[in-house]
Amino acid sequence: MTSATPPGAHLPEHGDFLWRNPEPKKSYDVVIVGGGGHGLATAHYLAKNHGITNVAVLEKGWLAGGNMARNTTLIRSNYLWDESAAIYEHSLKLWEGLEDDLGYPILFSQRGVLNLAHTEQDVRDSVRRVEANKLNGVDAEWLTPDEVAKICPIVNVSGDIRYPVQGATYQPRAGIAKHDWVAWGFARKADEAGIDLIQDCEVTGFVTDGDTVTGVCTTRGDIACGTVALCAAGHTSVLLDMLGVPAPLSSHPLQALVSELLEPVHPTIVMSNQVHVYVSQAHKGELVMGAGVDSYNGYGQRGAFHIIERQMAAAVELFPVFARAHLLRTWAGIVDTTPDASPIVGHTPYRNVYVNSGWGTGGFKATPGIGWCLADTVAHGRPHEYVAPFALDRFVTGALVDEHGAAAVAH
Amino acid sequence: MQLIECPWCGPREETEFHYGGQAHIAYPETPSELTDTEWAQYIFFRANPKGLFAERWSHSGGCRRWFNAVRDTRTYTFLATYRSGEPQPEVQS
C-alpha cells in the first residue's frame, strides 16, 4: 500500500480572512461593474497605484464566479502583433511579481508553452511569431520535433499521426496559475484597501445625464458614481445595450474539462491549432484542457458535447498516453469575442464610462496587465498607452489588431 | 446538441449545421454612399442579445440551404426556423 502523499497534494491554504461583505454605500467615486479577475485587479491597482479607494466592485453573482472561475489559466505573452505583445508582456511581468504584490499564493508556475506546428504554413506562421516576439523582447524559440519531444516527451512527434508535428514555438516564461487564488488575492487586497466588494448585486440600468452616467441601478438599489468601468466579460453587450452603445462583440460558450488526478506526466503546456486542443497538467495532477468556442452566440454557460469529443480525439491523437485518462468534469464560460480576436478597451460615447471587453478566450493572462492599465485609464481619464490601440474606433478606421488572421492562436 | 428543424429537411442533428450570425442584415444598397462609421456598422457590428435572437443557419451537412431561426441565447432553444425571405415569426420565449 502506498501511503506517501503524491506531488501537488499540498497546495497552500487560503487566507483566514478574505473580504468583508459590506452593504452598498449611496455613492462611490468609481464603480466597477463585474467582479471577475479584471474588475478585481482594476480595483486593486486603483488603490495601490493611484490611491483611489472610494470604489465599489459590483458583482451580480458570487465574486469571480464567471470566466475567472472557469478558465484554463494559461498565461503567455507570445502574441504576434506589437500592440498585443506590449500589453500581454506587461501583464506577464506583473505575474512574475504578483505573489509578492498581493501577499497571497497564486501558484504561478512558469512551465513554458509549446505551440505546435503541423503544416508548412503553421511553420511559417510560427517562425514569424517567434521572430516578432524576440524583437519585442518576449522570450521565444522555434523548436524542431526532437526538441519538442525533449521538453514534453509524451507528445507524439512521430510521423504516424494525421498531422505530424513539424515543430513548435516555445515560450519558457509562460505558465499557469490558480485562478481562484489569483482572484481572491486581488479581492483580499482590494477589500483591505477599503474597496467595497458587493456580491449578488446586478447592474440593471444606468442613470444618465447627457453624456454622463451619474449612477447605476442595481438589484441592491441605486448607487451614484463618478466613473464607471465595465468589466463584465461575456455580459458586456447586455450592459452596453442599456446605454445604447453598439459594440462588435458576440458572446459564445467556451468549454473546458479536467481529468482525475494523475501522477505527473505533462511538464509543460501544449497548444495545437491544427489539431485543436490545448493541455496542461495542473498542480494537483489533473489534466486541464480546452479548445475553441461553440459556434453560436450563447449565454448559457454550457456547450455542445461534440466539441468535447473532438477535443478528446485531438488529445489522444497528440498524446497517446492519455487514452485511459478519464474525463471528470466539463463546464463552460461565456466569452466575449471580437472580429479581430483582440480586446476592446477604452472610451465609450459616455464621458465617464470605460469599457473593458472582448478578451474572448484569452483574458485570464491579461488580468494583472489590464487591471493596471484600466486603473491608470480611469485615474487619468485617458487610455493608457498599452490599451490605446484597442479602442472601439479601430473598426471604423480599419486599424484592426488581427490576432486570428495572422496568428491563429487563442487562449 | 440541439435537434434543429431545417425548414427543408426536417429535424436534424446540430452537427449538420453551420452558424451564420445575426439574420436580416441586408447588404447595403449603395455601400459607396455610406460613411466609414456606417460601413463599419455593417461589416462588424452585430446584435448580441441575451434572449431571443434572429440568426442565420446553413444546413451545410444536408441540403446546404441557408435559413433563419429564432433562438433563445440563454437556453439555446430554437423557437422557430423559417426559410430565407420569409418574415421573422412572432415567438415568445
Add this chain to the structure above:
Amino acid sequence: MSSDFRVEGYGRVDRDQTLTFTFDGRTYTGHPGDTIASALLANGVHTLGSSVKLGRPRGIGASWTEDATGLIQVEEPFPEPMLLATAVELVDGMVVRGLNGQGRLAQIPDTARYDRKYHHVDTLVIGAGPAGLVAARAAARRGERVALLDDRAEAGGSLTGTETIDGRPSRDFVAEVTTELAGNAQVVHLPRTTAFGHYDDGFVLALERRTDHLSDPPAGRSRQRVHRVRAKKVVVATGAHERPIVFADNDRPGILLAASARDLLHRYGVLAGREIVVFTSDDAAYAAALDLVAAGAKVTVLEVRAQAPAGAGDLHVITGARVLSTRAVLPADETVGNHGRIASVAVMDGGGHEFGLTCDLLLVSGGWNPTAHLFSHVRGPLAYDEALGAFRPARSVPGVEVVGAADGVLDLAGCLGPEVTAGDEPERTPGEVIWRVPGATDRQFVDVQRDATVADIARAVGAGLRSVEHVKRYTTIGTAHDQGKTTGVIAAGIAAELLGTGVQDLGTTTFRPPYTPVAFAALAGRERGELFDPVRTTAVHDWHVAHGAVFEDVGQWKRARHYPQPGEDMEAAVLRECTAVRGGVGILDGSTLGKIDVQGPDSAVLLDRLYTNMMSSLKVGSVRYGVMCGVDGMVIDDGTVLRLADDRFMVITTTGGAAKILDWMEEWVQTEWPGLRVHLASVTEQWAVFPVVGPRSREVIGAVFPGLDVANAAFPFMTWRDTVLDGVPVRVARISFSGELAYEVNVNAWYAPAMWERLLEAGAPHGITPYGTETMHVLRAEKGYPIIGQDTDGTVTPHDLGMAWAVSKKKPDFVGKRSFARPLNADPLRKQLVGLLPTDSTTKLPEGSQIVELCDDGVLPAPPVPMLGHVTSSYRSAALGRPFALALLKGGRERVGDIVHVPVGGQLVAAQITSSVLVDPEGARRDG
C-alpha cells in the same frame, strides 16, 4: 487465501468458478460476477490506499459508483488509473493496486478499439430499477421504440431479491420484464451502459463497457461504445444515493453506506463485517441490518431519532444516539489490507452517556439524495427539500420525466406505480436530516477523497465566504472523482448551518456531465490517426507514391511536394525540378485546386459582384485571373475563371480555399441575392488537372491531342479549348502559374491515371519531369505570384499585393470595394508585397523571418525593435542561381533598392528590396 466473508446461500456470483487476481502484490480469489471490491471484501480486505493530502488510510465505502473513496489502479490486463473498485468487474489474472490519490497513465499505447452507435427512439429509460423497468415495459407495450440503459451488469437496480412484486419474488419480476423486453424488436436493452450526459432535445450519451468483464473477449469487439441516443422522451429512473453522516474519523476503511452492505450481501454473497454497528437517521438501514443479522452478523443500531421505526423488528436499537468518533487498531501486519480499519466507535446515547462499541464494520445512513444529475444536465431545476435533506427535481422539463427514487420517491410501491403491486413494506417514518455530529471538526471529513473537513468549511465561512460555490472552492469539496455525489449536499448543509441560513439560500446545485468519468479514448472513438480527419488523395495518388513523392498536407489533401531521386534532399530535388520545367517540360498534379461549376443566366452578374475584377466581359473560350475579397476588403482567395458559355463559368479556387469559397458564394447567392438565377456545384473531385509546363509543353500537348491546334495564334494564352481523346472529353487551358508556356489538361477523374501516363509517355522524349508543390511554389514566386494564405494573412488587400490592375474601377460595387476607401487603406506605410534578395547571394532567409531597418553598426538594438514586415516565401532559385524571397514590407514598393536587415539565428542578414517579379519580368516566356 480463503474467502472468509462469503456467506452461503447469498449472492449471484458463480461459485463454481474461481478467479485469481492480485491486489497490492498479494493474490486473492473471487468468482465470476464479483467486482474487485466485492472480491476484496470477501477476503476481508477493506483498505485500498491512502488519501491524497493527509495520507490517511482509505477503503471501500459503498458498493457501486456512489463510493467516494475506493479507488484503485488497474495494472493488468492494461493500465488504467483511478477506477472504483466497486465498479470494476473481476476477471481472471487481474493485477490491481491501491492509490494514494493519483493514478498513473499507461506508458504503452492503448490498442483497444472504441466506437459509437446511434439510436433514435420514442422513449429512453435510464435506469433498470423497479421504476425504470415499469416505465420501459409500459412504453414498449404502447408500441413505442424504446431504449433501456442501466449501468450495472444486471437489471433490477436497488431490488435485493427479498421484496415481493405482483405477488412473487422481485427477481422473478425483473426476469419477467426483461424477458418481455428482449422479445420485442422495438426495444434495445443495454446493461453495463452508463448514461453520462444529457443534452437538449432528448439527446443522451451513454457509455457501454463491452469487453472488460470478459476473460476472453471476441477479437475485434470494441472495448467501449458511446451510444448516442435521440429520444422524444427521456425517463430518468436513476434512483437515489444514500447519504452519509459526518462525524470524527468517519473516513476509515470499514465504514460503508448501509444499503451498500445489503447490496454486497444479496448481489455478491459478501458479508462486509461480522460485528456491525449501524448509525442511521433513516429507515432503509433497518432492512439492511435485518438482512445482515439473518446472514449471521451481530448488529447494533445507533438511531439518531428518538424512536426506532416500525421496521426495527427485534434489532438491538439505541435511540437518540450519535457516533462521536471511531478508532482503529493497527493490526500487527499492517499490509494485510486492513490498515487503519475501524475497530470501535465512541457513542453517545440519547441520555448523554458516552460509551464504546467494538465492531469490524460501521454502516451509515443519513437519508437519500435523488440521483437527479441527468435531469440537472438539461437545466432541470433542483430545489432543496427540507424533509428529504436533499435536492430534488423542482419543476418538469419538457420531454423529460423523472420517476422513482430519482424524484425523491423512497418506497417501492411508489416507485412501481399503480399498475404493479408491491408486497408489504414497513411504513416509513420520516428520516431526520442530520449533517454531522458535534466533535473534532478537523477530523470530520466531508469530502473523504479531498481530505476536506468540517473545520475547512468553518474556516471558509470565517474568511467571509457566503456562497456555497466559494465554500466548495475554498475547501475543494466536491471536486474529486465522485464530484460530490454523496457529499455535495452535506457540504451545503454544514455551510448553511454555520452561516445560519437555509440550504436553498446558499444557491442551488447544478450538475455537469459526465455523470461518471469516461475514458478519453472512448470519447475520441474511431477519430484517431487516419480517421482523425479525412485524407483526400487525387486520382493519381498511387503513381506519386510509387514514384517516391514526398507528401505535404494541404488542407485535408495529400499533395506531392517533390519527387526526390536517390541521394537527393528536398533542395536538390526542387532545383532539378525547377530547371527541368524552365528548360524543357514538367508536369504537376494540380487536381486539388477547387473547381466550382457556376451555371445560370445571372452567373456573370454574381461573379462581377464577388470578384474584384470584371468577369462579365470575359468571352466564351477565354480565361481570366481574378481576386476575391471579404467585405473588409482583404484578399480571401484568387484563381482563374473559365467562361464555358454565356451562362456558365468554371471558377478555380486555391486548394485550401475550395470549400470555403463555395460556401462563401452560396451564402451570397442564397442570403443576399436570392433573385439571381445561378446555381453552384463543386466539381473539384470530378476533374483532374495536370498542368504541363515549360517551353517544350506545346510539343507534348500537340502529340497527345492531335485534334487540338496548339499553335499560339489558334490557342492563345488565357484561353481554353475542348478536345476529345479516345472518345473521352478533355479540356485544355492555357493558364500559367510559372510564367512558362503551359497547358492545363482537365479530364474526368476516372480517366486521370491513363491521361497522366499518356502525358508522361508523350513527354518522355522531351525529358518531361513530374514536379511537386514545392517546385510550383518556387516557380510562381520567381514571377511574384502570391499564394493566398502564405503571402497574405487576412490583412492584405489586392493593392498591397500590387494587383490594383485586378481591381475594377468600372464596377459600381463588388464585395470589399467600400472597404478600400477606409482611411487606413490610404496609409502609405501599408505592407506591400516585394521581393527580397539577400546581399550575400547565399543565405536563404527562413520563411517567417522579420525585417528591420538596416542597423548601421551591424548590431540589433535592444527590444522593442520596430519591425517593417516579414518574409512570406523564400527559396533557392535555379533560374536566378541564388536564393530570393517575397516579403510583406511597410511601404515596400517605394523602397525598392533599399537594404534592410533580417535577423536570422542571431545574425543580421542584409537584403535588398526588389520588385516582386524576379524572373522574366517582361512576360516573354509564356507563349513559348
